[in-house]
Structures are given as structure tokens and as C-alpha cells.
């Protein structure tokens with residue numbers, strides 16, 4: 465089988481690539497909308513297809529607890545369950561279970577935790593995380609990792625790294641469904657020496673792609689940019705590089721410039737629901753009184769369904785009235801902003817010049 469990823473153009477360290485999955489070719493750089501519970505909140509599959517999304521993210525932790533991985537498998541996998549024809553990346557659940565903090569205990573074989581839904585005792589191990597992602601039949605499965613808090617002492621991060629490497633080996637050895645790609649995760653907090661050492665360990669394993677985890681979790685943006693800038697340059701050039709869970713449009717553009725290919729973040733959809741709508745170079749808060757009388761679209765020139773037909777004044781009304789249509793239109797606009805950003809980045813790279821700012 466030929467390599468699933470090819471770099472087709474570059475500008476400086478920024479790369480444009482093609483990632484072959486079992487559900488189509490994904491052009492990179494790419495932003496992956498987050499579909500935590502087998503839905504990108506407020507949007508249908510047709511909405512996502514119209515927006516040009518070619519890959520979305522699903523969540524092992526949430527889907528394993530509800531409705532259950534085996535139930536989704538009985539529908540033929542996550543694609544058929546949620547009627548999504550394009551690619552799906554599933555995270556391993558590591559980030560979620562480690563976020564539970566006082567509701568989980570870690571041992572060398574895995575994590576025991578209490579469900580946030582009903583308090584029942586649950587357990588995730590590398591083997592179970594990969595079995596769940598096999599049942600979901602995702603196109604890209606993430607290795608099960610330990611994600612320590614951003615303020616953790618160095619020795620805690622060192623312990624998390626060695627555990628993550630052992631777990632990564634178990635994930636590589638776990639049975640995979642045909643065509644599923646598997647990505648390893650590099651931890652190390654903001655310590656460059658730990659990041660580089662862990663990258664060397666994870667890159668030595670036969671993963672199809674490599675991810676940077678544990679960033680955008682409370683450290684200052686410039687500190688995060690420094691880590692990405694230093695570590696992305698050392699990541700293998702022939703495999704896709706994925707920055708997990710980050711971030712603002714500026715974060716994403718900066719990371720693309722450092723050579724990162726793939727992104728996901730809840731920010732566009734979560735912020736949309738809170739009234740925070742992205743526009744070139746910043747955002748507007750639709751709750752502000754000034755927008756009640758504003759006849760302009762959210763963003764001039766935006767091709768999305770929201771901006772094509774509706775005014776800021778109408779959205780401000782829907783938001784105040786808590787009308788359900790608000791959530792759909794606002795989510796469509798913010799995702800267009802992120803997906804369009806990645807498309808613009810790719811076009812710039814293919815044209816041979818990647819500017820320092822998208823605006």
C-alpha cells in the first residue's frame with residue numbers, strides 16, 4: 465500500500481498535503497469540526513457537506529458511555545449511525561478521562577473513572593480504547609495517552625510520558641480494522657527537551673501520523689507557539705502532523721506556518737452558541753445592543769448560508785429569544801470561518817507564499 469499522506473506543495477515550513485482515508489481524500493491543512501456525541505452540535509450531515517467539511521472528529525469517551533460503542537457497531541459503525549459519508553477521526557478518550565481529575569485513578573495498565581452521566585465505574589485501557597475505535601470504525605484512530613494538566617510538575621509530566629509510550633506500543637499492537645489509520649500522540653508539556661525525547665519515542669513506532677497533545681491547556685499563547693515551532697520542525701516530514709484541540713484562528717494560522725497539517729477545536733461551535741461570532745481579525749459578540757439594529761451580515765463577503773441571507777440584527781434577535789435557528793446559523797458561520805481559513809492557507813501554500821497573517 466502506498467503511503468496515506470503526500471506533501472504536494474510547501475511554502476517556507478507550511479505544507480499542503482493529501483491524506484488518503486477509507487472515506488475519501490482529505491486536503492491539508494484541514495480543520496476538523498468536533499462532533500463529540502455523533503453530531504456536530506446543531507448541524508446535519510448535509511450542513512457539514514455544504515460547508516465543505518471532509519473530515520470530522522468523534523469522541524471515544526462520550527460515545528462509549530452513550531449510546532455505547534457496540535450499539536453503534538450494530539448500526540454498521542459511526543459513519544452509518546450518524547449518516548456521514550466522509551472521513552472521521554476519533555480521539556482515544558485519554559484527554560476526557562484525565563480531565564475528570566478527582567473522578568479517576570491511574571495505574572500502569574489504564575484509567576478507572578466514574579461516568580459523568582450516571583457515576584458508574586468505567587475503565588479505559590489502551591486495548592479498550594482501540595477496541596472502541598474499531599467498533600466505531602473510524603478512519604483515523606488516536607492512541608490512548610496520558611494528558612497531564614498544564615501546571616503539572618516536571619516529574620509528573622515525565623511519568624505521563626513514559627506511560628504514554630508504553631500505551632502507544634500497546635495501541636500499535638492492538639487489532640485494527642481494514643483501512644483504519646492510527647496516529648500517535650506526543651506529550652511533554654511546555655518542556656522542549658521532554659517534547660523532543662517523547663517525539664523520538666513515538667515517531668519510532670509505525671503510526672500513520674503524529675499528534676501534539678497537551679497544548680492550548682492554559683499556557684500563554686507565545687509559550688505554546690514556541691513549543692509548536694520547535695517540535696513541528698522535528699516531526700517526520702512524511703507523516704501528517706496534528707495539533708489536538710487548538711485553537712483560535714491565529715493559533716491555527718501560526719501552527720500551519722510551523723508545518724502543522726491538521727486541527728480540531730470546539731471553539732467555533734461552542735463560541736457560536738455563546739454569541740461569539742468570528743469575523744476577519746477578531747470576533748463580534750452578538751449579545752451587544754449595537755447589533756440589534758445592524759442590517760449587515762455577520763461578515764461581509766462570507767459565502768455561508770447565514771451571511772448570504774440574514775442580518776446581524778436578525779441573529780441578535782434570535783439569540784435574545786433563544787430561538788433554535790440561532791444555534792444552527794451561528795454554528796454554520798463560525799465553521800465557515802475556520803474551514804475557509806484552512807482553505808485559504810492551502811491555496812496560499814500551493815501558490816508558493818504563506819503570509820504571516822490570514823487578513
Ligand SMILES: [Zn+2]
Nearest residue numbers: 766768771797
Ligand atoms: Zn458567514
